[in-house]
Amino acid sequence: LHARYVLNLLHETRKHLKQLPNISHVSTCYSEEVTVCGDLHGQLDDLFLIFYKNGLPSPSKSYVFNGDFVDRGKQSLEILIILFTFLLIYPKEVHLNRGNHEDHMVNLRYGFTKEVMQKYKVHGKKILRMFHNVF
Secondary structure, eight states, rough: OOHHHHHHEEEHHHHHHHTSSOOOOOOOOOOOOOEEEEEOTTHHHHHHHHHHHOOBTTBBEEEEEOOOSSSSSHHHHHHHHHHHHHHHHHHHTTTOOOTTTSHHHHHHHHHHHHHHHHHHHTTTTHHHHHHHHHO
16 A cells, blocks of 8 residues: 555545543443454454455444554554554544554564564654554
8 A cells, every 4th residue: 555545545544533531431332233353463364354354444343453453464554554444434433442562662672663664664654653653
């Protein structure tokens, strides 16, 4: 995805998240399911498997993602792009909780910083700053 679109997505995501309270309450009833996921750690295939088995987020399919989206795996950036896009499309059905890997110092140690800089050589620093701002 071109850097301009990534930065736009991050800007819109940040704007949306700033409007939300620190604690989200997600309720269910007998006819509704909520899929809870955690620790994707840059493994895009895991996210695709979850969506394959449970369906994509939609008005009838809610998800809670419990952080640790990035680091270790090689496709953290793609995971965040997908999750942030679904968050903006379905803000009432997609909930993202920050994990300890959504932190600047952890990103330096476990690989997210390096991944962004390799994939976006020209605009990497700006994109990385925006990700940290969103985190």
